[in-house]
């Protein structure tokens with residue numbers, strides 16, 4: 001059973017509190033993501049959302065390896081004083097939107113996002129945990145969250161009470177505009193870890209540019225100290241993270257702390273070429289129809305251990321079981337499937 005713990009949904013459904021700012025909508029990043037999804041930005045807002053949803057569901061439906069996706073909410077940006085900053089918020093994907101989608105489509109699990117500086121943060125998390133949230137997501141650099149801020153402590157206590165993990169962006173953020181890049185440093189999560197929160201550092205607990213490897217090393221140090229420290233595999237196939245991917249492959253002793261995640265719809269790079277993969281394996285990956293299968297098989301072929309693809313079920317919140325009761329398709333064992341794929345190729349060649 002593989003769950004993708006890191007899938008984004010963008011919505012401009014303002015009646016549910018979601019929105020995409022006018023400024024972000026005209027940015028190059030948004031245009032690249034839109035074209036990747038087949039969304040024409042001249043479409044009406046409901047049509048854009050429908051298209052995004054259709055493309056995402058098709059990719060998941062076609063996937064032979066990935067059964068479920070955690071759809072991530074993204075709360076707004078707040079000031080240090082706890083005021084909502086609409087002008088600094090590029091995207092807000094409301095908890096109402098992700099809860100609705102999880103109820104409507106059996107392949108989605110709800111990943112909520114609640115800013116810890118909000119006065120009602122604890123009440124919101126309580127309410128959403130009861131409603132079936134499986135994790136809480138932060139992008140500190142964009143939302144303006146300092147994980148060491150004293151206001152976070154009450155939030156950490158609530159997360160621990162409901163056994164909800166905190167999936168938090170790690171390192172520099174390049175897709176969304178930011179308030180402060182240093183807020184993405186993994187060491188800012190030390191207080192959460194000391195409080196007993198299961199912290200999942202996104203993107204292999206890495207950063208980009210010259211900080212890439214030192215940031216992963218900081219993540220490894222946290223993993224050495226705290227058994228509740230995890231990382232996900234999201235965006236590690238993005239073109240800028242090749243060095244990080246290579247580094248993770250040299251440290252299999254930490255693979256049991258990894259969760260499968262993609263960062264859909266962030267595009268992936270040319271790892272088959274860059275890592276000199278066998279031609280047949282590379283062809284087999286390229287021939288997959290589903291984004292999720294391309295991502296899964298690339299990581300599998302590179303040598304990430306099986307545990308990393310199955311971990312999510314044990315790390316996500318207890319409500320996960322409630323959503324999985326309606327398993328929409330049979331589980332394919334990755335090892336067998338990969339062998340079958342290569343075997344099938346051999347037979348054809």
Ligand SMILES: [Zn+2]
Pocket residue numbers: 006008234263
């Ligand atoms: Zn992401």
